[in-house]
Amino acid sequence: MAHPIGVFDSGYGGLTVLRSIVEALPQYDYCYLGDNARAPYGTRSFETVYHYTLECVEWLFKQGCPLVILACNTASAKALRSIQQKDLQRLGPEKRVLGVIRPTSEVIGNYTQTQAVGILATNGTVSSGSYPLEISKFFPGVNVHQHACPMWVPLVENGEYGGAGADFFIKKDLGILQEQAPEIDVLLLACTHYPLLEPKIKAHLPAGIRVISQGSIVAESLKDYLHRHPEMEQQLSRGGVKTFYTSDSAEEFDRKASMFFGEAVHSQHIETAS
CATH class of the missing domain: 3.40.50.1860 (Rossmann fold)
Known part of the structure; x- marks a missing residue:
C-alpha cells in the first residue's frame, strides 16, 4: 500500500502549497483533498472548522497517509491544536498532522x-x-x-x-x-x-x-521535519504519484485547480458525512 503525504485544504488554495512542496520534494507520493462542498472555511465557527477538518484528516489517514499537512490557514488556526491534542491518540499516535501557521x-x-x-x-x-x-x-x-x-x-x-x-x-x-x-x-x-x-x-x-x-516556507519546513524525523520519512512511499480528491464536483475542481497548481489536475469525488 502506498503511504503518500496528505495535503488538506478547504478548497483550491492548498494547491499553491502543494505545488511548492512537490517542487522541493518531488520523490514522494501525495494525496490532496479539497473540501470544496463546504468551502469557504474562513467565515465558519471554530467548532464547525474543527469538525470538518477532523473528518477530512481521518479520511486521509484511511488512504494510507501517515502525515497530513493542513495547507489551510483557517484550519491550522481553528482545528490543528485540537486534533493534535485530542484526536491523534485515538486515530494513531504514530501519525502526524502539521499546519502552515x-x-x-x-x-x-x-x-x-x-x-x-x-x-x-x-x-x-x-x-x-x-x-x-x-x-x-x-x-x-x-x-x-x-x-x-x-x-x-x-x-x-x-x-x-x-x-x-x-x-x-x-x-x-x-x-x-x-x-x-x-x-x-x-x-x-x-x-x-x-x-x-x-x-x-x-x-x-x-x-x-x-x-x-507561504508555499516555499512550508516546503522548506517539511523538508527539515522529514530530515529530523527519519522514522516518519522512511514510511513515505516514493513514486512521485499525485492523486487529487474533492468533496464537490470533480469536473469543476479540475477546471479551476490548474490556476493554483500550475498544471492540469484530474480529481475524484468523495462524499463527506455532512
Whole structure:
C-alpha cells in the first residue's frame, strides 16, 4: 500500500502549497483533498472548522497517509491544536498532522527591518489571533498588524484575480492596513489563495515592502521535519504519484485547480458525512 503525504485544504488554495512542496520534494507520493462542498472555511465557527477538518484528516489517514499537512490557514488556526491534542491518540499516535501557521511564524521575523509585519488573511484566521500569538513566541519584538480581506477568496475562485474588481479591493484593503501601520515592511499573504493576487498586490504597494507567500516556507519546513524525523520519512512511499480528491464536483475542481497548481489536475469525488 502506498503511504503518500496528505495535503488538506478547504478548497483550491492548498494547491499553491502543494505545488511548492512537490517542487522541493518531488520523490514522494501525495494525496490532496479539497473540501470544496463546504468551502469557504474562513467565515465558519471554530467548532464547525474543527469538525470538518477532523473528518477530512481521518479520511486521509484511511488512504494510507501517515502525515497530513493542513495547507489551510483557517484550519491550522481553528482545528490543528485540537486534533493534535485530542484526536491523534485515538486515530494513531504514530501519525502526524502539521499546519502552515507555525512554520511561517518561525521565520517571518527574519524578513523585517522595522519590526512591523502585516498579515492579510481571512476573517477566521484574523479572529483566531493565531499569528500574533505564534510570532510573539519566536520574535517577541515584532509588532503584528492584521487585516481581513473577505472579498479576495471569491475574486480568486471566480477567476477575477486579473480583473479591475481585484484592483479595487486590493487597493482598498492595502490602504486600510497601511493607514493602520505605515511602518510595515513585510506583508504576509496568510491565505493560500492570495499568491494568485500577488502581482496586483505588489503593484499597489510602495517600494520597500516585501511580500511573502507561504508555499516555499512550508516546503522548506517539511523538508527539515522529514530530515529530523527519519522514522516518519522512511514510511513515505516514493513514486512521485499525485492523486487529487474533492468533496464537490470533480469536473469543476479540475477546471479551476490548474490556476493554483500550475498544471492540469484530474480529481475524484468523495462524499463527506455532512
